[in-house]
Amino acid sequence: MAKASSKQITPKSEDFDRWYVDVIRRAELADYTPVAGCMVIRPYGFALWENTQRALDDMIKRTGHQNMQFPLFIPESLLVKEAEHVEGFAPEVAWVTQGGSEQLHERLAVRPTSETIICELYRKWIHSWRDLPVLINQWANVVRWEKRTRLFLRTTEFWWQEGHTFHETWEQARDEVDTMLGCYRELAEEWLAMPVIAGRKTASEKFAGAEYTLSIEAMMSDGWALQTGTSHHLGQNFTRAYDISYSGRDNTLLFPFQTSWGLSTRIIGGVIMAHGDDAGLILPPRVAPVQVIVVPIAQSGDAGGPVEEAAVRLEREAPSGVRLRVDRRDGIRPGEKYADWELRGVPLRVVVGARDLAEGRVTVVRRVDGEQQQLPLEGVAARLPGMLDEAQAAIRARAQRLLDERSVEVTDLDGLRQAFEVQPVFASGPFCDSPECELAVKQAVHALTVRVLRADRRPDGAPCLGCGRPADHVALFARAY
RNA sequence: CGGGGCGUGGCGCAGCGGUAGCGCACCUGGUUUGGGACCAGGGGGUCCCCGGUUCAAAUCCGGGCGCCCCGACCA
Numbered sequence: 001m002a003k004a005s006s007k008q009i010t011p012k013s014e015d016f017d018r019w020y021v022d023v024i025r026r027a028e029l030a031d032y033t034p035v036a037g038c039m040v041i042r043p044y045g046f047a048l049w050e051n052t053q054r055a056l057d058d059m060i061k062r063t064g065h066q067n068m069q070f071p072l073f074i075p076e077s078l079l080v081k082e083a084e085h086v087e088g089f090a091p092e093v094a095w096v097t098q099g100g101s102e103q104l105h106e107r108l109a110v111r112p113t114s115e116t117i118i119c120e121l122y123r124k125w126i127h128s129w130r131d132l133p134v135l136i137n138q139w140a141n142v143v144r145w146e147k148r149t150r151l152f153l154r155t156t157e158f159w160w161q162e163g164h165t166f167h168e169t170w171e172q173a174r175d176e177v178d179t180m181l182g183c184y185r186e187l188a189e190e191w192l193a194m195p196v197i198a199g200r201k202t203a204s205e206k207f208a209g210a211e212y213t214l215s216i217e218a219m220m221s222d223g224w225a226l227q228t229g230t231s232h233h234l235g236q237n238f239t240r241a242y243d244i245s246y247s248g249r250d251n252t253l254l255f256p257f258q259t260s261w262g263l264s265t266r267i268i269g270g271v272i273m274a275h276g277d278d279a280g281l282i283l284p285p286r287v288a289p290v291q292v293i294v295v296p297i298a299q300s301g302d303a304g305g306p307v308e309e310a311a312v313r314l315e316r317e318a319p320s321g322v323r324l325r326v327d328r329r330d331g332i333r334p335g336e337k338y339a340d341w342e343l344r345g346v347p348l349r350v351v352v353g354a355r356d357l358a359e360g361r362v363t364v365v366r367r368v369d370g371e372q373q374q375l376p377l378e379g380v381a382a383r384l385p386g387m388l389d390e391a392q393a394a395i396r397a398r399a400q401r402l403l404d405e406r407s408v409e410v411t412d413l414d415g416l417r418q419a420f421e422v423q424p425v426f427a428s429g430p431f432c433d434s435p436e437c438e439l440a441v442k443q444a445v446h447a448l449t450v451r452v453l454r455a456d457r458r459p460d461g462a463p464c465l466g467c468g469r470p471a472d473h474v475a476l477f478a479r480a481y
Numbered sequence: 482c483g484g485g486g487c488g489u490g491g492c493g494c495a496g497c498g499g500u501a502g503c504g505c506a507c508c509u510g511g512u513u514u515g516g517g518a519c520c521a522g523g524g525g526g527u528c529c530c531c532g533g534u535u536c537a538a539a540u541c542c543g544g545g546c547g548c549c550c551c552g553a554c555c556a
């Protein structure tokens with residue numbers, strides 16, 4: 001039976017943006033704050049981020065990097081040394097001009113990213129080819145002054161990791177950039193169940209100061225693209241500007257090649273939009289703060305009875321590593337508990353009630369598709385890890401199906417136009433990567449962007465869909481957040 | 482930065498000259514519990530701010546401030 005509308009969230013199909021905000025606030029992932037454009041990540045949302053963080057941090061360490069921490073502030077003189085970089089970030093930098101009651105002699109930027117200060121410090125520390133490679137990472141918050149913000153996707157302050165490395169050769173930096181993009185792909189696909197398309201950004205979309213930028217792009221369930229991780233080959237642009245030089249193997253003075261790569265809390269927005277439905281979040285088990293919710297169906301006067309006994313048994317028998325919780329809240333009926341945990345995206349629900357218990361069974365319901373089964377209480381706890389793996393796979397498969405269904409091939413601008421007439425899609429087609437053709441694409445379909453030049457596809461001599469000259473790439477075209 | 486809209490308990494709104502109300506949420510007690518319960522009681526608001534008009538302003542007038550939505554720019 002339909003309840004008062006205030007208990008429900010806006011249906012996705014009715015208004016995707018409102019659905020998105022409703023889900024985040026009702027599931028208590030995050031909220032607005034008194035600070036314009038800045039959000040607060042609430043415990044449930046932060047637990048989701050922490051699980052994501054842990055998975056990525058392990059990969060960062062496994063690939064040989066170490067964590068460290070740099071200052072929040074960057075002196076103006078430092079920030080401006082790399083021309084393209086400053087120009088790119090200038091409109092988004094927040095400045096500190098006063099400390100206590102005293103005017104500062106030099107403005108301090110609140111870091112929008114840390115390349116510049118890291119270069120300044122490593123200038124002191126890199127002297128020899130033996131000091132290379134430098135492989136470091138920091139988890140930090142950064143500030144980019146945004147005119148228009150959206151929870152998780154674009155806020156003035158956000159949280160991320162930024163990796164920074166220095167290498168002897170261009171090729172080593174290239175390999176690093178590839179490796180880390182691979183980690184991001186693994187995180188997105190294996191942990192967050194979001195299939196992604198990887199590739200290189202066009203000149204207009206690359207990081208300010210980079211030689212080139214790679215990214216992974218995921219499809220949200222409305223067909224829009226979300227860039228969920230980026231990896232930049234910085235060449236020697238910064239190391240020359242910041243005068244990081246070292247003595248090489250042949251005793252000549254050299255500039256190292258540099259990379260940087262980042263993944264932010266934005267990816268949480270991706271998880272929400274990629275998987276969620278009208279009932280709320282659908283979280284992949286590997287990162288879900290609560291993986292299994294046990295709902296006891298209490299009967300009046302049976303405190304300590306068989307229902308509670310079964311709940312306790314599940315708690316005790318759940319294999320370590322399974323994040324299981326029993327919802328013992330009093331005064332809330334089971335239906336409301338179901339709705340509540342569905343909203344929060346918990347992958348599995350175990351319903352423990354007298355009726356099933358009389359036959360020695362419990363009911364297990366999977367969030368992603370509502371699939372329901374009665375299983376013997378005996379041994380059910382041991383089966384949870386397997387069921388969680390299946391749920392993870394089901395979420396991934398569902399996202400893959402969406403991506404497949406809404407991907408199209410195009411060969412000319414007309415085809416591109418037609419592809420977007422019905423609904424937003426991921427369109428792929430031969431592309432020459434000239435600024436003129438990029439503009440032509442943007443004009444052909446409103447708000448359309450070149451997401452990436454796909455790493456997994458070759459044009460095989462097909463003509464560019466913009467100019468007709470032989471294309472060097474297959475580009476992914478989509479509307480993007 | 483251009484166009485539009487809105488500021489009234491925590492949230493969503495109504496009231497548009499006579500001193501503030503509804504739904505949800507919240508608190509207490511009880512009955513309930515296999516899909517968002519019910520009954521009874523209760524707490525909570527300088528009606529965004531400043532000024533003006535009036536016997537009387539949430540309501541009318543002037544000026545601020547804040548926020549949201551739609552467009553141009555962006556992880």
